[in-house]
Amino acid sequence: MFSIRTNHSAMSALATLRQINAQMETTMQRISTGLRVNDASDNAAYWSIATTLRSDLKAKSAVVDALGLSRAMTDIASAGMSQAVDIAGEIKAKLVLASEPGVDKTKINKELDELKAQLRNVAQSSSFNGQNWLYGSPGIVSMPASTKDYGGFVSVGYIEVDKSETTLIDPADDSNGILTVDRDVTTAGGSAETFYLLGSGTSGTAKQITLDANTTADELSGMVQAMDDMEKDLIDANAMLGIKANGIERQEAFTRKLIEVSKKALGRLVDADMAEESTRLKALQVQQQLAIQALSIANFQPNMILQLFR
Numbered sequence: 001m002f003s004i005r006t007n008h009s010a011m012s013a014l015a016t017l018r019q020i021n022a023q024m025e026t027t028m029q030r031i032s033t034g035l036r037v038n039d040a041s042d043n044a045a046y047w048s049i050a051t052t053l054r055s056d057l058k059a060k061s062a063v064v065d066a067l068g069l070s071r072a073m074t075d076i077a078s079a080g081m082s083q084a085v086d087i088a089g090e091i092k093a094k095l096v097l098a099s100e101p102g103v104d105k106t107k108i109n110k111e112l113d114e115l116k117a118q119l120r121n122v123a124q125s126s127s128f129n130g131q132n133w134l135y136g137s138p139g140i141v142s143m144p145a146s147t148k149d150y151g152g153f154v155s156v157g158y159i160e161v162d163k164s165e166t167t168l169i170d171p172a173d174d175s176n177g178i179l180t181v182d183r184d185v186t187t188a189g190g191s192a193e194t195f196y197l198l199g200s201g202t203s204g205t206a207k208q209i210t211l212d213a214n215t216t217a218d219e220l221s222g223m224v225q226a227m228d229d230m231e232k233d234l235i236d237a238n239a240m241l242g243i244k245a246n247g248i249e250r251q252e253a254f255t256r257k258l259i260e261v262s263k264k265a266l267g268r269l270v271d272a273d274m275a276e277e278s279t280r281l282k283a284l285q286v287q288q289q290l291a292i293q294a295l296s297i298a299n300f301q302p303n304m305i306l307q308l309f310r
Contacts, residue, residue, distance in 0.1 A: 057259060074241055088119075119168070138162070145159040182195070195226035
């Protein structure tokens with residue numbers, strides 16, 4: 001039946017064209033964004049998971065940045081500690097040299113004063129990003145190392161460094177610093193003595209490691225033992241910093257691996273298959289042309305009725 005009021009063929013062709021245009025719009029959006037799940041209306045479940053993953057990726061990226069800063073701080077502290085070990089070794093060597101008969105102890109003491117000044121400079125200058133693990137009051141330094149998710153509860157994991165193991169000089173308390181704490185030793189002559197290198201000593205009987213013409217061989221032996229004890233503490237502190245640096249490096253590598261895996265998982269959820277979308281676009285373009293052609297034919301059909309009245 002032909003009607004000049006209702007063109008069923010044109011309506012059907014138009015509906016088909018609208019459907020094809022909607023599919024083309026979706027395909028074009030996927031091609032332009034590279035995503036098949038761009039918002040919640042595309043796939044609510046996948047969109048929700050993807051949004052959570054993106055948030056986790058941001059947190060993990062922040063952890064990687066924090067670990068980079070932590071590694072830099074650890075490297076600075078380790079470099080300062082290594083320098084302190086070397087200088088302490090030089091001081092011990094100077095004390096051994098001073099034990100030789102006929103050596104001018106006052107001249108060697110001038111070298112000791114210079115080495116002590118270098119130790120102070122090392123301790124004070126081993127700072128990064130406003131932190132100094134070698135100079136100042138002891139305390140626990142907590143560095144972000146991971147993000148943890150237990151049953152939906154997210155927390156931050158930390159790598160901790162106890163500054164009481166690394167502090168070389170605490171200007172507020174000599175007993176806290178490796179370079180300032182008193183060292184109890186037994187001299188070669190069997191005497192119990194207490195020595196300190198920097199600061200003012202924490203006991204009234206402590207003697208500073210310093211030389212003059214009257215310094216005895218027995219006192220020198222005690223100073224050498226005190227420096228040897230100090231050197232061991234410095235080496236232990238540097239070893240601890242090395243362990244922390246390795247831990248930070250491993251955690252950073254692991255976090256980067258987690259980021260890589262999470263990105264792959266995110267891609268599997270929401271990324272568009274560009275080859276598939278390209279093929280679909282070409283097919284839809286053909287369908288669109290055919291639908292337009294069909295609509296044109298359907299719109300021309302009412303003209304046939306005019307032939308009946310001629």
